Amino acid sequence: MRILKPLVVGLAIVAVAAGVTIAQTQPDQLRQTAQALFAPLPEVADNPDNPVTRPKVTLGKMLFYDPRLSLSGFVSCNSCHNLATYGVDNLPTSIGHRWAVGPRNSPTVLNAALHTVQFWDGRAKDLEEQAQGPIVNPIEMAIPNQAFAVERVASMPEYVRRFASAFPGEAQPLNYVNIAKALAAFQRTLMTPDRFDSWLRGNDAALSARELAGLQTFIAQGCASCHGGPALGGNNMAKFGVVESYWEATRDVVGIGGPTMPIDVGRFAVTHNEADLYIFKSPSLRNITRTYPYFHDGGVWSLRDATQIMARVQFGRDLSSEDLDNLMAFYQALEGRIPPYALALPILPPSTQQTPRPSNR
Amino acid sequence: MRILKPLVVGLAIVAVAAGVTIAQTQPDQLRQTAQALFAPLPEVADNPDNPVTRPKVTLGKMLFYDPRLSLSGFVSCNSCHNLATYGVDNLPTSIGHRWAVGPRNSPTVLNAALHTVQFWDGRAKDLEEQAQGPIVNPIEMAIPNQAFAVERVASMPEYVRRFASAFPGEAQPLNYVNIAKALAAFQRTLMTPDRFDSWLRGNDAALSARELAGLQTFIAQGCASCHGGPALGGNNMAKFGVVESYWEATRDVVGIGGPTMPIDVGRFAVTHNEADLYIFKSPSLRNITRTYPYFHDGGVWSLRDATQIMARVQFGRDLSSEDLDNLMAFYQALEGRIPPYALALPILPPSTQQTPRPSNR
Numbered sequence: 001m002r003i004l005k006p007l008v009v010g011l012a013i014v015a016v017a018a019g020v021t022i023a024q025t026q027p028d029q030l031r032q033t034a035q036a037l038f039a040p041l042p043e044v045a046d047n048p049d050n051p052v053t054r055p056k057v058t059l060g061k062m063l064f065y066d067p068r069l070s071l072s073g074f075v076s077c078n079s080c081h082n083l084a085t086y087g088v089d090n091l092p093t094s095i096g097h098r099w100a101v102g103p104r105n106s107p108t109v110l111n112a113a114l115h116t117v118q119f120w121d122g123r124a125k126d127l128e129e130q131a132q133g134p135i136v137n138p139i140e141m142a143i144p145n146q147a148f149a150v151e152r153v154a155s156m157p158e159y160v161r162r163f164a165s166a167f168p169g170e171a172q173p174l175n176y177v178n179i180a181k182a183l184a185a186f187q188r189t190l191m192t193p194d195r196f197d198s199w200l201r202g203n204d205a206a207l208s209a210r211e212l213a214g215l216q217t218f219i220a221q222g223c224a225s226c227h228g229g230p231a232l233g234g235n236n237m238a239k240f241g242v243v244e245s246y247w248e249a250t251r252d253v254v255g256i257g258g259p260t261m262p263i264d265v266g267r268f269a270v271t272h273n274e275a276d277l278y279i280f281k282s283p284s285l286r287n288i289t290r291t292y293p294y295f296h297d298g299g300v301w302s303l304r305d306a307t308q309i310m311a312r313v314q315f316g317r318d319l320s321s322e323d324l325d326n327l328m329a330f331y332q333a334l335e336g337r338i339p340p341y342a343l344a345l346p347i348l349p350p351s352t353q354q355t356p357r358p359s360n361r
Numbered sequence: 362m363r364i365l366k367p368l369v370v371g372l373a374i375v376a377v378a379a380g381v382t383i384a385q386t387q388p389d390q391l392r393q394t395a396q397a398l399f400a401p402l403p404e405v406a407d408n409p410d411n412p413v414t415r416p417k418v419t420l421g422k423m424l425f426y427d428p429r430l431s432l433s434g435f436v437s438c439n440s441c442h443n444l445a446t447y448g449v450d451n452l453p454t455s456i457g458h459r460w461a462v463g464p465r466n467s468p469t470v471l472n473a474a475l476h477t478v479q480f481w482d483g484r485a486k487d488l489e490e491q492a493q494g495p496i497v498n499p500i501e502m503a504i505p506n507q508a509f510a511v512e513r514v515a516s517m518p519e520y521v522r523r524f525a526s527a528f529p530g531e532a533q534p535l536n537y538v539n540i541a542k543a544l545a546a547f548q549r550t551l552m553t554p555d556r557f558d559s560w561l562r563g564n565d566a567a568l569s570a571r572e573l574a575g576l577q578t579f580i581a582q583g584c585a586s587c588h589g590g591p592a593l594g595g596n597n598m599a600k601f602g603v604v605e606s607y608w609e610a611t612r613d614v615v616g617i618g619g620p621t622m623p624i625d626v627g628r629f630a631v632t633h634n635e636a637d638l639y640i641f642k643s644p645s646l647r648n649i650t651r652t653y654p655y656f657h658d659g660g661v662w663s664l665r666d667a668t669q670i671m672a673r674v675q676f677g678r679d680l681s682s683e684d685l686d687n688l689m690a691f692y693q694a695l696e697g698r699i700p701p702y703a704l705a706l707p708i709l710p711p712s713t714q715q716t717p718r719p720s721n722r
Contacts, residue, residue: 065445074456079435084426084706091719095435099460101721290711302714343706345445347699350651353663358452360462 045113060186070141073358086290092298097142105298115234127184146176158349192336214330231284243316406474421547431502434719447651453659458503466659476595488545507537519710553697575691592645604677
């Protein structure tokens with residue numbers, strides 16, 4: 001969790017003094033600053049403890065799309081992290097087993113491998129740990145227990161072969177931890193390079209003047225202090241509502257919310273430490289135009305409103321209409337390209353007479 | 362609805378007399394018979410009233426994968442007709458809005474354009490009519506009415522453009538009938554050519570001796586009288602349970618069922634004509650190894666059991682173990698290739714502030 005405050009504040013002064021023209025007249029200086037705050041996406045976000053290999057990724061992709069990882073046979077990872085809609089379901093909070101409605105908004109799987117912690121409350125350290133959760137969560141995929149998940153998968157000879165080849169040399173390659181490792185390896189390839197990356201790498205033509213002005217505003221306003229790094233977020237936990245509360249800001253900006261709005265205590269629910277009250281992971285802003293609705297509760301549909309709410313709750317100020325216009329332009333540059341191979345639905349292995357049957361109960 | 366009885370009976374006599382060896386010694390004669398009963402799949406099943414064009418198919422594919430065709434934003438056509446699992450959900454009966462469980466098994470969309478009627482009870486004449494049903498069915502996608510569906514889709518500029526280009530010259534290209542037409546056009550391309558096609562066209566090496574023996578058995582037993590034509594079915598309606606009832610046969614073959622089993626009246630529910638009692642569409646047997654569980658209620662998981670049940674209910678006889686072995690081999694040859702372009706998830710257009718929001722109620 002890098003703290004970049006001094007740099008941001010210094011630049012903010014320059015930006016306020018010189019305005020948008022900086023972006024046009026001193027692009028090299030802006031790029032230098034941006035390179036210090038952000039980074040281009042890697043091709044793959046590898047993990048030495050779970051190396052990304054082709055057999056593992058191919059297997060992980062099959063599991064990602066396989067609804068038999070849910071008790072009902074109806075819910076796959078892709079149900080809530082739909083790659084056709086940038087790795088989210090575009091719902092406030094997700095629907096799971098028996099139409100249970102979850103408490104928090106499903107974050108995108110795109111670029112998620114770059115996050116330094118997983119889940120909104122940071123309760124998993126990486127994707128390998130995270131992927132173990134939803135399969136056995138009773139309101140998500142609702143597999144009764146880890147052994148049941150392994151039994152389902154192991155009932156299909158093609159999966160047995162693929163686990164052996166994805167985890168060579170292991171005595172029991174098909175186990176629950178490896179199911180999660182394969183899913184994580186697939187997600188480690190879900191990087192979505194965009195025009196901002198191209199610009200960071202030196203291509204001046206990749207961003208328009210207004211998009212550069214938006215980047216300038218983004219930095220000047222201090223957004224990068226939480227939304228920095230290669231994913232523009234995902235690498236720190238922060239208090240949500242430093243100056244103003246979420247319910248006050250949404251009431252004023254969107255006209256919803258107010259004191260009766262349910263309050264999510266954030267990381268406190270995990271640690272029961274008062275210092276963790278309202279602490280959430282700062283989400284990545286890559287593909288943010290596509291991952292609506294916004295915030296941990298998916299309570300806000302407009303990205304412009306969400307941006308204004310953030311300025312109020314974190315900094316205690318309102319952004320001008322021009323600042324918002326510029327930021328909205330910059331966000332467009334963060335719409336990336338999903339690897340085409342990831343969008344190609346795999347043909348899933350057939351169930352056998354040994355495969356535990358789906359249950360919608 | 363061609364009635365092929367004389368031919369089938371004639372061949373059955375030959376087959377019973379000469380046994381499996383016919384398949385090996387007189388392949389040309391078998392092919393000639395097969396060519397009379399079946400036909401290779403076309404590349405596309407076009408409809409002069411809804412011509413298959415590239416813009417329409419591209420649009421139809423997007424709609425097919427778009428969960429916003431459901432009120433909840435959670436259920437797409439692909440949820441129950443999953444192309445990763447050969448166009449079905451592999452559930453006895455499907456799950457829909459608010460976890461409603463439907464009354465009948467979801468048939469595959471693969472090769473469905475070749476069916477002469479749609480739905481198990483034949484209540485739609487073609488895919489263009491069929492596709493209008495599930496979107497507004499309260500237990501499936503649950504869109505409140507056709508106007509709501511049109512409003513959802515029309516709120517996204519990319520869809521508006523694509524409808525204009527898919528239905529050129531129409532004053533109001535984006536309407537409910539055209540949503541269904543686009544979905545149908547996409548499905549009209551979902552042909553899955555397989556080894557049986559290759560053999561029908563003259564490639565002797567495409568089928569093994571056992572598969573040919575299975576084809577021989579299939580014809581000799583009279584299966585082709587209902588499962589003929591290019592889709593091996595889908596082109597006629599027939600009484601299910603001519604000799605023995607479904608519940609008696611499943612009780613004896615699988616050990617489930619019995620007199621308390623719920624009885625589906627079939628087409629009678631549509632026409633209220635007593636002659637239509639227990640009349641169902643004969644399903645296509647293309648990809649039958651993958652479209653389990655079987656029958657209108659998805660009540661039987663094993664294809665071998667389902668085949669034995671069919672022999673009992675329709676012909677009043679038990680198939681020998683060897684006949685079943687051969688038929689199971691023949692079915693393998695009906696596993697086809699799904700067009701790869703259809704498996705490539707489209708990136709869906711973003712919702713706008715005008716898009717009616719999803720509701721999980």
